[in-house]
């Protein structure tokens with residue numbers, strides 16, 4: 294359960310302050326599928342970084358499964374992230390010197406999964422996202438959409454309860470994108486909590502709840518009529 | 521005028537070779553607006569890098585304005601790129617330590633434009649793409665879609681004849697994306713040659729010609745009925 298209470302994030306640039314998230318309150322229950330939409334610069338990635346425990350709010354409180362997150366130290370936050378949360382970054386954030394397979398194995402290394410099981414599972418997930426023939430490529434040897442799918446595969450490698458995906462299909466053609474929409478559908482049926490930032494109508498229409506951000510605040514939060 | 525004759529690009533990875541562009545021939549006249557579509561991994565970015573003189577083909581010939589490109593050395597290629605071609609990279613390729621303004625000024629520095637004119641023009645282009653309030657931000661202090669628009673502004677800074685844009689709207693919401701579609705329309709009216717890789721229907725439907733790539737080859741090349 295995700296519970297944000299009057300959370301703000303202010304970037305202090307000296308001469309100017311940017312209030313990227315502005316006194317935002319939000320509650321997401323386990324197993325919900327939520328699309329987050331909004332103009333470029335409206336605070337979506339900043340909000341995702343707060344929910345994903347990658348950044349701490351300037352103000353306000355954040356409870357994850359009833360535990361106040363801001364009282365945790367960096368090591369505890371990393372432990373929670375590694376166990377509970379899979380994060381697909383908008384800029385992929387892959388290790389440049391590691392292959393696709395090694396990138397997907399990384400969260401499992403932190404979780405002390407044995408080598409052979411890691412390789413088996415990483416290969417399986419890369420095949421699910423359509424990259425079975427690219428497991429030995431490093432990021433520079435992959436296309437944009439292929440890197441994006443490696444980032445998604447890595448987020449799923451520890452089978453997390455909560456999946457935060459920041460624009461997971463921006464670089465994908467309609468067929469590859471449709472495969473990812475299907476994958477999210479399966480994850481939702483398995484009871485995962487999905488929070489997906491997207492500009493892609495197909496993703497938004499397959500989520501049960503749609504939140505629109507505007508200037509760091511929630512502009513609308515509605516249940517999806519057509520899903 | 522862009523004239524590719526039986527061009528191939530093969531990535532030799534030792535154990536396996538990836539033929540990303542496969543004996544492709546393509547002719548684009550000055551002032552055309554061309555959308556390039558195709559599945560993730562079909563060779564679009566590789567093709568753009570060849571057209572943009574950022575990479576040389578493994579095989580085949582490339583004539584740009586009737587000049588054979590492969591006989592040019594790196595310095596000559598860089599000169600042609602800086603003068604004739606504006607390139608919007610799929611991964612933006614911004615200088616991390618420079619502000620948005622300095623990133624847009626960079627091509628003008630190579631072209632020896634005077635400082636005050638550079639700053640005036642860079643500010644103007646950033647305002648056109650909606651980033652007037654973010655000129656002093658460095659890439660890490662910008663959202664994904666804002667970085668994407670800085671990359672587009674930089675590609676336009678030397679007023680190039682040919683604009684190659686690799687997925688210029690993947691990170692933009694519908695309103696910001698519509699602004700970019702309008703901008704491309706204006707550039708087309710000014711007589712620029714536009715080649716845009718996209719998965720975005722709005723961009724594709726506003727181009728006069730639509731090319732579909734599949735496995736490194738041209739699968740279809742049609743004039744757009746509805747533009």
Ligand SMILES: Nc1ncnc2c1ncn2[C@@H]1O[C@H](COP(=O)(O)OP(=O)(O)OP(=O)(O)O)[C@@H](O)[C@H]1O
Pocket residue numbers: 427430433434435436437438439464465466531532533538540558559560561562563564565566567610
């Ligand atoms: N340096 C490289 N070494 C080996 N293979 C590469 C290299 N760069 C690209 N490839 C492979 O070549 C193929 C074409 O890549 P390219 O980036 O041109 O595709 P794309 O059509 O732009 O895809 P996307 O829509 O996902 O951006 C891909 O399958 C990719 O894995």
Ligand SMILES: Nc1ncnc2c1ncn2[C@@H]1O[C@H](COP(=O)(O)OP(=O)(O)OP(=O)(O)O)[C@@H](O)[C@H]1O
Pocket residue numbers: 304305306311312313331332333334335336337338339340383654657660661662663664665666691692693
């Ligand atoms: N480190 C930072 N320092 C200063 N300003 C920042 C920083 N990071 C983000 N911003 C600003 O905060 C605002 C919100 O950024 P954020 O990345 O959350 O937007 P977004 O909704 O994800 O946009 P997009 O759809 O373009 O990815 C933006 O206007 C951006 O310029």
Ligand SMILES: [Mg+2]
Pocket residue numbers: 337338339383459663664665
């Ligand atoms: Mg973002």
Ligand SMILES: [Mg+2]
Pocket residue numbers: 436437438564565566610686
């Ligand atoms: Mg590409």
